[in-house]
Amino acid sequence: MARGNQRDLAREKNQKKQADAKKRLGASGQEGNAGLSMDNRMNRDADIMRIKQEKAAAKKAADDAANAAGAKKVAKVDPLKL
Template identity: 55%
Template sequence: MTRGNQRELARQKNLKKQQQSKKQATATGKDGNKGVTLEARKQRDADIMREKQKKKEAAAASAGATGGGTSG
């Protein structure tokens, strides 16, 4: 019955391998960042965040303009 032991050892080995690969995965290794410098990534991310902020402000302004007119 060594087969159960082999399975357990294989599971442990695979778990260790997966943990090592997670540690080695950096921002440069991800698909969206391949071939892009750090400065370019920072600029791209900043542009994305600015666009999100503009959309959020526009949504807040339109919500405030339509629902904020109650005075007593």
């Protein structure tokens, strides 16, 4: 019973060692990339970015249309001038 915190220190050391080993695997070792080739990962990521860009372009077009129509998102009202 004289081990003290030796077991806890060994556990932490092992967890750190396993995390470092996982980092060294690179992109192919990540859980989300399991079983995918580099070309498949690149195509998947490109599709995701394309969708993000389309959403951003649609939002920008909507904002530009609202600004062109003269509509304000928030109408400022001064209660003292009513």
